[in-house]
Amino acid sequence: MKANYSYASAIFNADxxxxxxxxxxxxxxxxxxxxxxxxxxxxxxxxxxxxxxVTIAIVAASILGSCIFTSI
Incomplete structure (x- = not known):
């Protein structure tokens, strides 16, 4: 029995x-x-x-910024 619930997440549908x-x-x-x-x-x-x-750039900028500003 397949149930396709419209209020549930798409990933929990059987198809x-x-x-x-x-x-x-x-x-x-x-x-x-x-x-x-x-x-x-x-x-x-x-x-x-x-x-x-964009996600990679934000992570790289955060790591670089934390390395630069913690060494000051």
């Missing part, structure tokens, strides 16, 4: 992806919508890459 690989856009869409919609960012792969690169 979500059957252990298939998801794209970067799907991962960020699930993150931003708290697991409700995996197509919120669309099909453009550049959007997912943008959010990934």
């Amino acid at each position: 979500f992806n059957n252990f298939a690989r998801i794209s970067v856009n799907q991962a960020w869409s699930l993150f931003f919508t708290l697991g409700k919609n995996d197509a919120a960012l669309g099909d453009n792969p550049e959007v997912g890459k943008f959010f990934t690169n």
Whole structure:
């Protein structure tokens, strides 16, 4: 018996992806919508890459800033 609940997260539906690989856009869409919609960012792969690169830049800037300002 398959149940497709509209109020539940997309990842808990039986027909979500059957252990298939998801794209970067799907991962960020699930993150931003708290697991409700995996197509919120669309099909453009550049959007997912943008959010990934912004996250990497924030982490790198934080590490570099903490190294610089703790040595002063």
